[in-house]
Amino acid sequence: DAGITQSPRHKVTETGTPVTLRCHQTENHRYMYWYRQDPGHGLRLIHYSYGVKDTDKGEVSDGYSVSRSKTEDFLLTLESATSSQTSVYFCAISLAGSEETQYFGPGTRLLVL
Amino acid sequence: GESVGLHLPTLSVQEGDNSIINCAYSNSASDYFIWYKQESGKGPQFIIDIRSNMDKRQGQRVTVLLNKTVKHLSLQIAATQPGDSAVYFCADSASGTYKYIFGTGTRLKVLA
Numbered sequence: 001d002a003g004i005t006q007s008p009r010h011k012v013t014e015t016g017t018p019v020t021l022r023c024h025q026t027e028n029h030r031y032m033y034w035y036r037q038d039p040g041h042g043l044r045l046i047h048y049s050y051g052v053k054d055t056d057k058g059e060v061s062d063g064y065s066v067s068r069s070k071t072e073d074f075l076l077t078l079e080s081a082t083s084s085q086t087s088v089y090f091c092a093i094s095l096a097g098s099e100e101t102q103y104f105g106p107g108t109r110l111l112v113l
Numbered sequence: 114g115e116s117v118g119l120h121l122p123t124l125s126v127q128e129g130d131n132s133i134i135n136c137a138y139s140n141s142a143s144d145y146f147i148w149y150k151q152e153s154g155k156g157p158q159f160i161i162d163i164r165s166n167m168d169k170r171q172g173q174r175v176t177v178l179l180n181k182t183v184k185h186l187s188l189q190i191a192a193t194q195p196g197d198s199a200v201y202f203c204a205d206s207a208s209g210t211y212k213y214i215f216g217t218g219t220r221l222k223v224l225a
Contacts, residue, residue, distance in 0.1 A: 026167075042202065043213065102213070103159055104157045107154075
């Protein structure tokens with residue numbers, strides 16, 4: 001799992017509430033990514049980071065924000081959760097010198113009621 | 114638009130047989146390809162990768178073949194074992210983008 005942990009692993013919340021998911025890595029990787037996985041779709045990139053305070057949008061970034069104030073943590077926030085954001089969220093990292101290869105965390109299963 | 118897809122959503126094979134999982138991609142600029150394995154309730158696990166300057170790459174019991182002419186990628190698993198049962202994804206990216214297009218996955222079922 002390339003030293004990646006995600007928290008919480010499961011969460012149930014209500015529509016309209018804010019939610020923050022955490023991705024933590026212990027190996028000082030520069031690149032970090034957030035994806036969502038839904039039935040009938042391949043993994044889709046939400047946001048990614050290429051360094052502390054350096055982030056950029058992916059293909060499905062609407063309704064999500066991210067922050068990276070230190071190398072080891074990449075936070076994904078749903079400002080006001082909607083039922084369409086019910087999904088499994090995966091964090092990924094790239095290794096230095098092999099930035100193209102992404103390794104994934106265990107995932108967070110989010111249910112928005 | 115860009116897409117990476119799989120021809121077979123479910124593949125059932127007998128234990129000990131070889132498995133072949135196929136994938137098509139559409140972006141002619143893609144030059145890096147990865148196969149992932151995902152077991153139920155877990156994150157995708159890197160299996161093997163290949164760059165566009167290669168046609169074939171082998172790992173432990175796995176081989177990836179790349180046909181750039183027809184934009185086709187395949188994963189071959191030799192002597193398939195019960196532990197190989199999972200969903201397999203392919204993904205592609207173009208140099209320097211660090212952004213992938215993932216396929217929807219093929220479920221491999223190994224029959225005892």
